[in-house]
Amino acid sequence: MKPIPYGRQHITQEDIDAVITTLQSDYLTQGPKIEEFEKKFAQYIGCTYAVAVANGTAALHLCALALDVNENSRVITTPITFAASANCVRYCGGEVHFADIDPSTGLLDIQKVRQLLESKPKGYYQGIIPVDFAGYPVDLEAFRKMADEYNLWIIEDACHAPGGYFTDSKGIKQNCGNGVYADVAIFSFHPVKHIATGEGGMITTNRKDIYEKLLMLRTHGITRKPELLHENHGGWYYEMQTLGYNYRMPDMLTALGISQLDRADEGIRRRREIARRYDEAFRENSEITILNPSVQEPDKGVGISHAYHLYVIQTSRRKELYDYLRSQQIFAQVHYIPVHTMPAYQELGWKKGDFTLSEAYYQKCLSLPMYPSLTDEEQQYVIESVIRFTT
Numbered sequence: 001m002k003p004i005p006y007g008r009q010h011i012t013q014e015d016i017d018a019v020i021t022t023l024q025s026d027y028l029t030q031g032p033k034i035e036e037f038e039k040k041f042a043q044y045i046g047c048t049y050a051v052a053v054a055n056g057t058a059a060l061h062l063c064a065l066a067l068d069v070n071e072n073s074r075v076i077t078t079p080i081t082f083a084a085s086a087n088c089v090r091y092c093g094g095e096v097h098f099a100d101i102d103p104s105t106g107l108l109d110i111q112k113v114r115q116l117l118e119s120k121p122k123g124y125y126q127g128i129i130p131v132d133f134a135g136y137p138v139d140l141e142a143f144r145k146m147a148d149e150y151n152l153w154i155i156e157d158a159c160h161a162p163g164g165y166f167t168d169s170k171g172i173k174q175n176c177g178n179g180v181y182a183d184v185a186i187f188s189f190h191p192v193k194h195i196a197t198g199e200g201g202m203i204t205t206n207r208k209d210i211y212e213k214l215l216m217l218r219t220h221g222i223t224r225k226p227e228l229l230h231e232n233h234g235g236w237y238y239e240m241q242t243l244g245y246n247y248r249m250p251d252m253l254t255a256l257g258i259s260q261l262d263r264a265d266e267g268i269r270r271r272r273e274i275a276r277r278y279d280e281a282f283r284e285n286s287e288i289t290i291l292n293p294s295v296q297e298p299d300k301g302v303g304i305s306h307a308y309h310l311y312v313i314q315t316s317r318r319k320e321l322y323d324y325l326r327s328q329q330i331f332a333q334v335h336y337i338p339v340h341t342m343p344a345y346q347e348l349g350w351k352k353g354d355f356t357l358s359e360a361y362y363q364k365c366l367s368l369p370m371y372p373s374l375t376d377e378e379q380q381y382v383i384e385s386v387i388r389f390t391t
């Protein structure tokens, strides 16, 4: 049996051909594939605008800039996420604050956020960055309602959840990242994510003002649009109107993204199949708790549809199980070490004990292999190995 990772990309001949075609074209970066990818991605997610960028971290940074995060900003996020969700605030000089998770979902607990907001005068906090952790959609309708009370913006970190959705109080299906309740959302195309381009990211929004800012910030703060220029000296003329970055996604990678996006629905279906098999295998296992088992029926269009970036179980013998699986060539992973316990956050005054639910979750969590190209045989081997260990 070859090693089984917790996640991996799936590259087909079509993907390879798509990249080769752009390599033979006139554009390696800043070509026509970027806009095509943006249009198709926006359509897939169901939002108005999409901006392709260098990676998910760059996407977060640009969103923070576009929302005017600065030295006076305080922003709330979850400890159970990849560090980048929090770091983007610090890139802009702002302060990161955390609220604990709801242990039943692993997501930022809206009640905990509310307590934090109520503990300070209005205006103290500027924004919230909730994360669709593991692919389980945040109830953004509820977050929006609270954000409006406190005049906050929302960046949805939807890296784990392209293809996930929740149904809102009006019975409308809301895709993760569609910008109906959040101001902006971000995605990553890192190889373990649903759509893999090596490096790559996307920002989605329905706000035109933010969209215009993002386009400029992505490319050095430069614009060539005649209607935006202060002066115009001729065809060569451009203006750098704000301090921006080079956060573009190259044409050849967006070509790969387009090809991958064509298989997104297929990938989600396969992820759900894998999840159901794990659910069945472990439901009665007294040593294992499944985080967000699929009790809902996503295909009937009600409730919540999990995008299954990760399949997370919890067990009190986590380290032993992790080590055992490794000995069996199964490379399960831990998501995540709480961000506030990282040395670079402890330096700022956060410490172990600050968010006990996140820390307790971290003690027990383990992500089992979950990716569309995981075969039935491989999954069976994973299931049997886990069961052998737990019984």
Ligand SMILES: *Cc1c(COP(=O)(O)O)cnc(C)c1O
Pocket (backbone or CB within 6 Å): 055, 056, 057, 058, 081, 082, 084, 085, 131, 157, 159, 160, 187, 188, 189, 190, 199, 200, 201
């Ligand atoms: C992957 C990921 C990121 C960062 O994406 P990169 O493309 O690796 O920069 C941010 N947030 C979450 C939740 C992620 O999983």
